[in-house]
Amino acid sequence: MPQAVRLDSVTKIYGGAGRGGRDVRALDTVSVAIPPGTFTAVMGPSGSGKSTFLHCAAGLDSLTSGACWIGGIALGGMNETQLTKLRRMHVGFVFQAYNLVSSLTVRDNIILPLRLSGERVDRGWLEEVLARVGLTGKANARPSQLSGGQQQRVAIARALITRPHVIFGDEPTGALDTVTARDILTLLRSCVDATGQTVVMVTHDPVAASYADTVLFLADGRIADRMQSPSADRVADRMTHLGAWA
Numbered sequence: 001m002p003q004a005v006r007l008d009s010v011t012k013i014y015g016g017a018g019r020g021g022r023d024v025r026a027l028d029t030v031s032v033a034i035p036p037g038t039f040t041a042v043m044g045p046s047g048s049g050k051s052t053f054l055h056c057a058a059g060l061d062s063l064t065s066g067a068c069w070i071g072g073i074a075l076g077g078m079n080e081t082q083l084t085k086l087r088r089m090h091v092g093f094v095f096q097a098y099n100l101v102s103s104l105t106v107r108d109n110i111i112l113p114l115r116l117s118g119e120r121v122d123r124g125w126l127e128e129v130l131a132r133v134g135l136t137g138k139a140n141a142r143p144s145q146l147s148g149g150q151q152q153r154v155a156i157a158r159a160l161i162t163r164p165h166v167i168f169g170d171e172p173t174g175a176l177d178t179v180t181a182r183d184i185l186t187l188l189r190s191c192v193d194a195t196g197q198t199v200v201m202v203t204h205d206p207v208a209a210s211y212a213d214t215v216l217f218l219a220d221g222r223i224a225d226r227m228q229s230p231s232a233d234r235v236a237d238r239m240t241h242l243g244a245w246a
């Protein structure tokens with residue numbers, strides 16, 4: 001089986017973006033292979049390249065050099081239309097801001113990726129997804145009628161509806177209170193354990209990272225360390241040594 005996500009010697013340089021118009025090497029020859037059915041957290045100090053890593057891995061940003069694959073599909077050489085199609089069908093996104101369409105119902109928000117790519121909606125699967133995220137009975141509600149945690153559940157359902165190879169999260173619990181954040185992390189964990197999705201999540205929060213199987217620590221655009229079966233304390237300790245909270 002192919003890796004869910006693979007980066008091979010990926011470098012991303014933002015031209016002239018640094019002090020004095022210098023180039024910024026946001027990612028520096030990063031290689032990583034993320035197996036299917038695993039949960040990976042990406043951590044590191046501010047500016048270490050976490051968002052760039054996520055954007056490059058998800059095909060949202062072009063690479064300066066190197067190569068990326070999602071579910072064994074090479075992103076290199078694809079034009080923007082092909083990349084959009086690949087993202088719609090094989091990648092789910094969950095952001096800190098839920099990015100729901102306020103004028104659409106919960107149901108219509110969830111099935112939006114299918115509508116955009118002209119795919120049929122499987123009603124049974126939609127009901128199952130609603131049940132999995134704990135929103136049975138809320139299909140006709142509008143986002144404004146839901147709590148923040150419930151809105152994030154809609155975003156996760158929308159990410160699951162296409163049965164993607166991988167779900168990318170960018171601080172998905174960043175806007176939530178501690179208790180609600182734990183519910184959402186438990187839900188992401190169950191996506192991995194119950195149905196073998198792959199989750200890759202950027203976070204600043206050691207507790208959030210402790211839900212993952214593996215933590216990748218970025219520093220200056222490189223993978224500085226990785227940790228298996230992390231605990232919040234060990235992650236916090238490692239972050240302190242990276243100078244993240246100096």
Ligand SMILES: Nc1ncnc2c1ncn2[C@@H]1O[C@H](COP(=O)(O)OP(=O)(O)OP(=O)(O)O)[C@@H](O)[C@H]1O
Pocket residue numbers: 014017024025026044045046047048049050051052053
């Ligand atoms: N679009 C861009 N144009 C120019 N420079 C950029 C761009 N995006 C990121 N950078 C630079 O690349 C480096 C890595 O940024 P990135 O956003 O990936 O870091 P991060 O670890 O996600 O940071 P944070 O935790 O603060 O969100 C930084 O120096 C940043 O200023």
